[in-house]
Amino acid sequence: MPVRLPSIPPDQLTPEQRALYDRNREQIAHGFTAFTTARDDGALLGPWGVFLHEPAVGQAHYDQIAAVTALQCLPEPAKQVAILVVGARYRAAYELYAHAATAASEGMDAAKVATIAAGERPTDLSRDEAAAYDVASALVAGGVLSGATYRAARDRFGQGGLNELVFWVGLYAQVSITLNAFDVPSEESWA
Incomplete structure (x- = not known):
């Protein structure tokens, strides 16, 4: 190919x-x-x-x-959960490969990473991870973020943390779309 x-x-x-x-x-x-x-x-x-x-x-x-x-407001595990949700939604191979490795290197359980990468919500998310998962999942599904999800994340992270979370979701949506457009694989074998 x-x-x-x-x-x-x-x-x-x-x-x-x-x-x-x-x-x-x-x-x-x-x-x-x-x-x-x-x-x-x-x-x-x-x-x-x-x-x-x-x-x-x-x-x-x-x-x-x-x-x-x-900005440095958002806890790293929450950020990695959000990025994995985005990568899973777009099925961006390199994005999932890279951030599964990053999340694992920061101590996230492999089963949790695999569940998110498969497009499913793990049952053992921390409160921070759950808030990030809910926001990212809702945003990549399209439409306006619900008031309840917005308020829950703002209460959890503060307005600055919620802002940062939204920006990460948007940035990694762009990255995922870009990777998919150019069919960037997870296992690099480019000549």
């Missing part, structure tokens, strides 16, 4: 791509180490590799991620 957007080896990057590549490598080193993000030749995989093809869009995307990351 041909690759829709092949990974770009570092020695073939334009100056604009190289600037984004360097930024991506820094981001990867500070939080994306639980899974494979690059080939042996240094070509980036997953969303990093895709966004290198349009560096202006990639830079804007990572500016938004940096802004949301700086």
Whole structure:
């Protein structure tokens, strides 16, 4: 099966791509180490590799991620649950692979990760995880977030935490859609 957007080896990057590549490598080193993000030749995989093809869009995307990351209101397990819900909804192979590994590296039970990745709600969610699951699940289903779900999450995380949760869901919906458009697999075998 041909690759829709092949990974770009570092020695073939334009100056604009190289600037984004360097930024991506820094981001990867500070939080994306639980899974494979690059080939042996240094070509980036997953969303990093895709966004290198349009560096202006990639830079804007990572500016938004940096802004949301700086909020730091939402507990990490809740964030990972929300991201897994989004990946499961869109069936984004690389997203599920990456964030299943991230959640596991942060101590989330493998059965819980597998249940969420299968599109189901685990019965053993913590209160934070349950609030995040409910918000993410409702948002990716479409329509306005119900008042009860909104209030429950706001009461749990505060307004800043709820804002951050909503932003993560939106960002990872974009990432999942992008990965699916270019058929980015979970097991990277790009030439």
